[in-house]
Amino acid sequence: MAFVMMMGCYDDGDKMRLDDYLTNRCDDGRISLAEAKVTRQLAEAAIAITRLIRVSGIETDLGAETGGANSDGDDQKALDVMAEEIIIEHLQNTAAAYVLSEEQDAPIALSSDEAADAASSQDQHMMVAIDPLDGSSNIAVNVTVGTIFSIMPCTNGPMPCRGRDQLAAGFFAYGPQTTLILAFARDTAPQCFVLDERDGQFVAMDDLVRIPDHSNEYAINAAYAAHWFSPVKSWMAEVLAGKEGAYSKSFRMRWVGSMVADAWRIFRRGGVFLYPGDHRKGYENGRLRLVYEANPISFLTEKAGGRAVNGSDRILDLLPEDLHQRTALIFGSAAEVDHLIAFHRNE
Ligand code: P6P
Numbered sequence: 001m002a003f004v005m006m007m008g009c010y011d012d013g014d015k016m017r018l019d020d021y022l023t024n025r026c027d028d029g030r031i032s033l034a035e036a037k038v039t040r041q042l043a044e045a046a047i048a049i050t051r052l053i054r055v056s057g058i059e060t061d062l063g064a065e066t067g068g069a070n071s072d073g074d075d076q077k078a079l080d081v082m083a084e085e086i087i088i089e090h091l092q093n094t095a096a097a098y099v100l101s102e103e104q105d106a107p108i109a110l111s112s113d114e115a116a117d118a119a120s121s122q123d124q125h126m127m128v129a130i131d132p133l134d135g136s137s138n139i140a141v142n143v144t145v146g147t148i149f150s151i152m153p154c155t156n157g158p159m160p161c162r163g164r165d166q167l168a169a170g171f172f173a174y175g176p177q178t179t180l181i182l183a184f185a186r187d188t189a190p191q192c193f194v195l196d197e198r199d200g201q202f203v204a205m206d207d208l209v210r211i212p213d214h215s216n217e218y219a220i221n222a223a224y225a226a227h228w229f230s231p232v233k234s235w236m237a238e239v240l241a242g243k244e245g246a247y248s249k250s251f252r253m254r255w256v257g258s259m260v261a262d263a264w265r266i267f268r269r270g271g272v273f274l275y276p277g278d279h280r281k282g283y284e285n286g287r288l289r290l291v292y293e294a295n296p297i298s299f300l301t302e303k304a305g306g307r308a309v310n311g312s313d314r315i316l317d318l319l320p321e322d323l324h325q326r327t328a329l330i331f332g333s334a335a336e337v338d339h340l341i342a343f344h345r346n347e
Contacts, residue, residue: 034095107158135258144175146260163316169296215270272332307337
């Protein structure tokens with residue numbers, strides 16, 4: 001409160017709140033009441049996760065390993081498990097019939113009257129795929145982590161759809177601020193929100209998101225350069241050539257080790273993110289998962305005028321065959337991604 005007093009009176013009267021944003025979309029028919037409720041509940045879960053993170057290391061060490069492992073064999077952290085539990089609890093009594101989680105081998109059925117009612121009206125039946133805590137290895141070192149979500153129709157049991165058929169997608173980033181970027185199928189662009197922790201409300205940030213077509217900033221873990229396939233190696237050679245290279249400009253690199261943090265930066269100021277496949281055993285298709293990481297990020301990216309591919313193919317066209325299948329992921333500023341597509345198609 002003292003900080004706010006120093007800044008003088010804070011009037012957020014003109015800021016649209018997430019609640020208003022959802023109500024407006026229900027009123028104009030762009031989303032259903034059921035989609036609005038699922039989104040509201042995800043936001044409430046993110047607020048609860050924010051509160052947990054703020055006391056991590058004070059009450060409990062949420063970055064501590066539980067001794068368990070997720071579907072991919074990654075060591076589970078206490079906050080991974082707690083975040084998933086919070087999200088599932090908040091999705092009870094909504095139209096979500098299943099939760100498909102990175103932390104679980106199989107879909108979790110949510111039995112509630114609302115889910116049953118939604119099943120009867122096929123257009124309302126939905127499921128939510130989540131990465132409950134992306135980047136969780138960063139909790140212990142106070143680096144931004146996040147929750148990624150994909151809201152999909154559920155017409156054929158818990159079978160995930162192609163990314164282009166998602167009803168909505170978004171992610172929360174738990175950093176210096178807790179932020180949300182969100183888009184629904186009928187939106188022409190994503191909207192960013194920031195959590196005002198003084199009253200527990202997400203408020204809209206400036207205008208709709210548009211990723212600049214060009215950028216001089218890229219995100220990749222360059223430690224794996226020796227393992228990259230030739231298209232990425234060739235692209236990187238041009239990038240490192242700077243003004244004398246094919247792109248006639250100097251670049252800078254950022255790599256947080258938490259995709260939501262790199263993604264948020266790209267949505268705010270452009271850039272290109274790469275987690276390509278490489279020659280390491282098990283990394284032929286990269287590290288990121290199609291259903292609950294690449295698809296939601298790619299849905300948001302295209303809504304914001306960017307591009308998202310696996311190298312040569314559009315992510316949103318890929319047909320998921322397994323809940324945890326991996327995909328190479330390259331997304332961000334359209335012109336920069338186009339350079340990478342050219343290398344993948346010509347090599
Ligand atoms: P590496 C976090 O574990 C994650 O899934 C993404 O958030 C992040 O971009 C990537 O893996 C980091 O991978 O191989 O650099 O540790």
